[in-house]
Every structure is written in structure tokens, then in C-alpha cells.
Amino acid sequence: MRRKLTNKSVLLNLLVLPLLLIVILGNALASTFTQHSASSDTVGSRTSLAVVDLSHTAASTALVSQLSATNAFTVAPASAAAAADQLADGSVDVVATIPADFGSAARAASPPIVELTAVDSRIDQLNAARAAVSSITDAQRATAVVAAGGSTAAYKTADYISQPVSTAKDPSAGVSGITYYTVTMLVLILLYGLGNTMNFVKDEYDGPLGDRYLASPTGVFRLMSAEVVAGTLCSILQATVIVVTATLAFGADLGSRPWVLAAIIVVSAVLFNSIGLLLGVLGRSRPWLDPVVSLLIPVMTFVGGGFVKLDFGALSNLAVNSVFQSAFFREISGYATQWTPLLVSAAVAVAALTASAVMIGQKGAVR
Numbered sequence: 001m002r003r004k005l006t007n008k009s010v011l012l013n014l015l016v017l018p019l020l021l022i023v024i025l026g027n028a029l030a031s032t033f034t035q036h037s038a039s040s041d042t043v044g045s046r047t048s049l050a051v052v053d054l055s056h057t058a059a060s061t062a063l064v065s066q067l068s069a070t071n072a073f074t075v076a077p078a079s080a081a082a083a084a085d086q087l088a089d090g091s092v093d094v095v096a097t098i099p100a101d102f103g104s105a106a107r108a109a110s111p112p113i114v115e116l117t118a119v120d121s122r123i124d125q126l127n128a129a130r131a132a133v134s135s136i137t138d139a140q141r142a143t144a145v146v147a148a149g150g151s152t153a154a155y156k157t158a159d160y161i162s163q164p165v166s167t168a169k170d171p172s173a174g175v176s177g178i179t180y181y182t183v184t185m186l187v188l189i190l191l192y193g194l195g196n197t198m199n200f201v202k203d204e205y206d207g208p209l210g211d212r213y214l215a216s217p218t219g220v221f222r223l224m225s226a227e228v229v230a231g232t233l234c235s236i237l238q239a240t241v242i243v244v245t246a247t248l249a250f251g252a253d254l255g256s257r258p259w260v261l262a263a264i265i266v267v268s269a270v271l272f273n274s275i276g277l278l279l280g281v282l283g284r285s286r287p288w289l290d291p292v293v294s295l296l297i298p299v300m301t302f303v304g305g306g307f308v309k310l311d312f313g314a315l316s317n318l319a320v321n322s323v324f325q326s327a328f329f330r331e332i333s334g335y336a337t338q339w340t341p342l343l344v345s346a347a348v349a350v351a352a353l354t355a356s357a358v359m360i361g362q363k364g365a366v367r
Contacts, residue, residue, distance in 0.1 A: 018189045018238040022182065022245045047125040049073045050083040050092040056335055057103025059112070059140060064098075066136050072128065079333045081253040082176050087117060093125035094118045096133065109144040112137050175332055179253045182246040183328045186239055187321045188301050190268045193235035194276035195293055201227060201280025202290070228353060231273035232266075239265045255331040264331070267342045267349075268324045274349040278356045 049067065053060050068075040078086065078095075086092045097115040105112040114133050118126040175183075243261070246252035254261055283289040304321030316322050323341050331337060 015237070015241060017192075018185075018241040019245065022185060022242045023249065046072060046074045047094060047128050048092040049075050049129060050078040050086050050095045051075055052078055052080050052083050052095065052097040054100045055098050055102035057106075059103045059106035060098045062140065063102075063114075063133070063136055067096075067132060070132060072132065077333075079175055079179075079253055080256070082179075085176075087119065090119075093122045094129045096129060106137075106140050106144060109141050111141065175329060176253065178246070178250045179332060182242065182250075182252040182254070183325055183332070184301065184304075184321070186242050186265075186328070187268070187304075187324045188297075189238045189242060190235050190265065190324070191272055191297055191301065191321060193231055193238075193269055194272040194279070195297060196234065197227065197231035197273045197276030198280040198283060198293060199290070200231070201277055202283050227277050228270065228273050231276060232269045235269035235273060236265060239269065253332060254328075257331060260331050260337055261328070264324060264327045264342065267345050271345045271349040271352075274352040274356075278352045278359075281356050281359050 051064055051067070053064060064075060064077070067073050076092070080097070083092070083095045083097075087095050095117040097117070099113060099115070102112050102114070114137065116126060116129050116133065118129075243254060243265075247254060279289055279293060300319040301321050304316050304319030304325060323345070327338070327342065329335075
């Protein structure tokens with residue numbers, strides 16, 4: 001651990017890689033990551049509407065779908081920060097913010113509140129959006145009242161959910177291009193911690209000196225902890241470089257709760273470095289693991305939606321990248337944080353660390 005954290009060339013390489021990823025590539029691609037233009041978002045007399053859905057319930061999804069299906073609005077999901085930027089530069093006419101309690105208010109048949117924001121020059125578009133939102137929410141509330149009373153409604157609202165319109169189900173749908181790129185590169189650099197720790201363990205414990213370390217049963221826990229702590233600190237340092245550079249240099253929107261962002265980074269760093277430790281121990285007798293891992297890291301990043309935003313459907317769920325990318329995007333877009341995947345990741349990290357300690361503690365078992 002000490003050699004890794006005090007080696008200037010190692011630290012330099014660890015810092016330069018994320019800096020190159022976000023500065024050079026981010027700067028080259030930033031010009032293409034523009035906000036929605038009014039010319040592309042407006043068709044005829046349609047009002048361009050950015051929707052910040054903080055509820056993500058059936059009621060809010062129905063509202064967004066029905067607004068889209070009226071043909072009076074061009075609806076695009078957005079995070080709160082992205083919507084504010086689009087409103088400021090004139091890319092959208094109105095911003096509609098659906099509060100987190102919208103679904104519960106709709107179920108209770110109480111008047112739901114949707115915040116509508118526009119600049120003074122877009123007062124007509126604001127009034128149009130207010131009328132549409134009011135009519136749709138009134139219909140939803142009336143339907144809920146009738147259903148609660150056990151009566152059969154003499155009418156029903158049209159089901160637009162099946163229509164091919166954006167309903168913000170994808171947490172990455174409303175983020176800007178530079179934010180999307182920042183998140184995928186952030187997960188990629190954390191995933192590379194797996195390969196870094198794996199290769200470092202192989203080099204550190206190679207040959208007779210490595211056999212002596214591995215044969216010593218007294219410092220197994222300390223040995224394992226040191227390797228994971230060193231790798232985790234390096235990964236967190238790299239992630240910090242990307243986050244700070246992307247935020248300050250390119251204005252990437254990474255959410256309003258930095259502690260959640262930090263928690264995701266720490267959990268992913270611990271997980272990847274723990275697995276890297278286990279693979280490094282196994283790799284001493286299985287040299288084929290190194291090229292396989294080196295190939296899988298970029299493949300999983302590509303399939304998981306990194307580099308280029310492509311939809312691989314259910315296949316993308318097989319990439320470990322998608323777990324943490326989804327967590328980042330949910331936080332950025334204002335979704336409720338799902339802690340279960342992160343807790344499972346922490347449990348897997350503990351299991352990998354324990355397995356490594358057991359294997360090394362068995363004298364002569366790892367060769």
C-alpha cells in the first residue's frame with residue numbers, strides 16, 4: 001500500500017488518465033453537447049415544455065403522456081438544472097416541475113400542484129400550459145373521487161401511455177450530453193480500478209518474495225485491507241478529478257446532493273477494488289484472466305451505454321456499469337435513490353475480500 005501511494009510515477013499515471021479522459025475528450029465533444037435548440041423543439045405553434053418529474057408515479061407519467069399527446073406541446077424530460085438552463089437560453093418556453101408528492105395527492109383526490117415557470121415574453125405559452133395541466137389534473141382528480149365512491153364514471157380519460165412519447169422512464173433521458181459523458185467516464189475510471197488492483201497484486205506478490213508474503217498467515221487481514229484501501233483511495237482520487245474538472249470546466253450537472261454522489265463513488269470503488277484483489281490472487285495461477293478482464297472492461301462500458309448512447313435493451317443490464325450509471329442518473333434527474341443495489345454491491349465487496357483472505361491464508365493454496 002505504501003509503495004503504491006508514495007510512488008510518484010504511479011500517482012502521476014493515476015491522475016493523468018482521468019484528466020485526459022475528461023479534458024481532451026470532453027473539450028472535443030462539448031461543442032456537440034448543446035442544449036435543445038428552439039428550432040428543433042418547436043413544430044408550428046407548439047409550445048416547448050421541459051418537464052422535471054420528481055414524482056415518477058403512474059399519475060405523473062399519465063400527465064406527461066397526455067401533454068405530449070395533445071400535439072400542442074413538444075415535451076422533453078429534463079433535470080432541474082438542465083431545465084433552468086434551457087429556460088434561461090430560450091431553448092424551451094415553459095418548465096413544468098411535477099413535485100414528489102404528486103402521486104399521493106392524485107390518489108387522495110386532493111388538488112395536485114404543478115409548478116410552471118416561464119419568462120415574461122412567454123406568457124401566452126405559460127397560459128396554454130396552465131390550461132392544459134389544469135384540465136388534465138382536474139380529470140385525474142375527478143376520476144379518483146368517483147373511484148373512491150365506488151361509482152362507475154360516465155367518462156374516462158384517454159389512455160396515452162402506450163403512445164410513443166417520452167415519459168421520462170429512463171433516468172438519463174433528461175440530462176445534457178456532457179453530463180451523460182461525465183457519468184459514463186466516471187464509472188469507467190472506477191471500473192478500471194479493478195484492473196489496476198488486479199495487476200498490482202500480481203506484480204506485488206510475484207516470484208519468491210510474493211510466495212513469502214502469501215505464505216505468511218499472520219498478516220492476512222492487514223494485507224488484504226491495505227491493498228483494498230490503497231486501490232480504493234486511488235479510484236476515489238481519480239473520480240474526484242473527473243467530477244471537479246467536469247463541473248468547473250464544462251458545467252456538468254451532477255445533482256444537488258453531493259453526499260449521495262460520494263456514496264455511490266465510494267461503494268463502487270470498494271466493490272471494483274475488492275473484486276480486483278480476488279482476481280489478482282487468482283491470476284497468479286491463471287494468466288488468461290488478465291487479457292479477459294482487459295477486454296471485458298471496455299466491452300461492458302460500451303454495452304452499458306458508455307462512449308456512445310446506444311440502446312442495447314436487456315443486454316445492457318448485464319454490464320456492471322449500468323448499475324452505477326443508473327444510480328448516478330437517478331440522483332442527477334431527481335429520482336428517489338435506490339439503495340438496494342448499492343447495499344448488494346457492498347455485500348459482494350465484503351465477500352470478495354473475505355474470499356481473498358481465505359485463499360491467501362491457506363498456505364500453499366495460491367500458486
